[in-house]
């Protein structure tokens with residue numbers, strides 16, 4: 242027989258149920274990072290296409306998006322803007338293998354929370370993901386207290 | 388009101404019973420079957436809104452069933468249940484079009500929220516965000532609304548500090564418009580043509596702060612595969628907006644202070660310093676003076692940041708602002724959704740004004756947006772604010788009973804899309820993220836063609 246909790250709370254948007262999308266034209270890079278995050282017990286979804294990331298974002302609240310500056314079907318900044326139109330508070334990490342100063346400045350103007358050069362330092366990304374999740378649970382706790 | 392129909396497919400009789408009981412209690416119509424084959428038979432004969440499917444079933448298994456369901460009617464949202472949290476199966480299910488998955492042992496809270504989200508907001512969120520995405524880019528610069536004496540003072544200060552180049556500290560509870568004020572100052576300042584770089588200090592792990600702020604040179608640490616500018620140099624000539632500045636760890640506070648005094652930074656991994664010209668606007672929803680007393684914020688940094696201080700009062704202290712804000716949001720929403728909701732009923736406005744808004748303007752915006760999306764009338768009524776109307780607290784999303792029907796909202800969105808795209812049904816369908824076939828079906832259903 243299954244164990245079930247019968248008490249119901251209203252913490253709908255708890256970070257545990259939120260998704261992290263990882264979008265990168267380099268599908269292998271996306272898979273690798275998402276796999277790593279899944280292994281760390283985050284709910285991660287890899288994709289090479291911005292349109293697919295948007296589809297996910299439309300049905301699932303996201304906790305974080307990791308976006309490469311170049312996707313298979315659009316630029317990373319376009320996905321950023323479209324994801325922010327869905328959730329104006331969504332934290333975004335921008336990744337790139339293009340190390341130009343202009344690329345970085347463009348990305349930072351968007352209001353990202355981290356700029357990461359490839360190949361990834363996974364631990365760095367994981368730290369950011371953890372930070373976001375703690376922040377959100379603290380926020381959720383604050384709201385219920387308030 | 389029509390109840391949502393949910394198909395449960397699981398070979399475990401205990402689970403079927405449990406799910407039937409729970410879902411029935413939450414107001415859904417439930418059909419529970421014990422095999423994939425029965426489930427397939429059901430979906431070809433009957434209409435369902437959602438399905439809860441066990442991944443491991445003898446015969447037709449969950450993933451096959453998922454394919455069958457999606458082939459039959461892609462609009463049915465399928466939630467997979469899995470006994471082992473095998474990531475690959477779960478991702479495979481999602482890639483094949485499942486809405487989400489639940490790991491057994493099931494957590495009923497989770498299930499309840501998930502079902503609520505699937506069924507109540509399914510249509511709306513999807514279409515609303517499609518439209519929002521489509522039209523969002525054309526939205527005008529966000530405007531600072533408000534004519535109360537407090538807000539008049541804020542606007543005056545904004546205009547005044549925009550002309551100067553001094554640091555600004557914006558204080559106010561969450562959602563009071565601090566970021567809006569920062570961007571208004573930047574846009575009106577001499578730096579307007581240069582970048583405004585926003586950063587949420589609370590979101591950066593302490594270990595990574597230094598390189599985020601000051602950049603690094605290649606090889607400074609693992610992962611530093613090339614030089615990076617960091618926030619300061621990216622904002623050079625412009626404005627750096629430090630949101631949630633109280634979250635800065637002590638070590639970085641000290642470094643930041645030095646940067647503000649010397650106007651130069653030192654990237655991680657080098658001894659060379661570089662000059663930067665950046666205006667700082669900081670924001671906080673915490674009381675920094677308290678933080679100084681408790682020792683978590685440096686007093687000297689506080690003095691550096693707090694040259695001009697703009698305090699945004701919480702919305703509950705300027706409730707007179709609510710009608711103007713509501714009108715503002717209404718105008719934006721009408722524009723965004725090509726609808727013509729004319730106003731808000733007096734009792735609905737009264738309910739808004741009686742509420743405290745711990746989440747301030749952002750919460751008002753959210754509540755109002757939700758009412759707008761669900762309402763689909765000529766005006767927003769009290770019934771569109773179920774949370775406020777019933778308990779005075781908008782904590783939980785409303786339950787099915789108290790809402791206007793999804794049909795109505797759906798009809799409205801479809802009508803709006805038709806109005807916008809005229810004869811081009813394909814475009815109208817696409818704007819809503821629907822297939823042309825589904826679109827035509829809906830047109831017929833609502834008698835809109």
Ligand SMILES: Nc1ncnc2c1ncn2[C@@H]1O[C@H](COP(=O)(O)OP(=O)(O)OP(=O)(O)O)[C@@H](O)[C@H]1O
Pocket residue numbers: 529530531532533559560561562563564565566567568630672715748749752
């Ligand atoms: N005076 C106002 N007029 C119009 N819109 C407003 C006003 N104040 C706030 N808003 C809207 O409310 C939302 C929250 O504003 P903003 O992000 O500036 O708040 P904040 O104080 O920075 O919040 P946080 O502390 O949570 O970051 C935004 O969508 C903003 O457009």
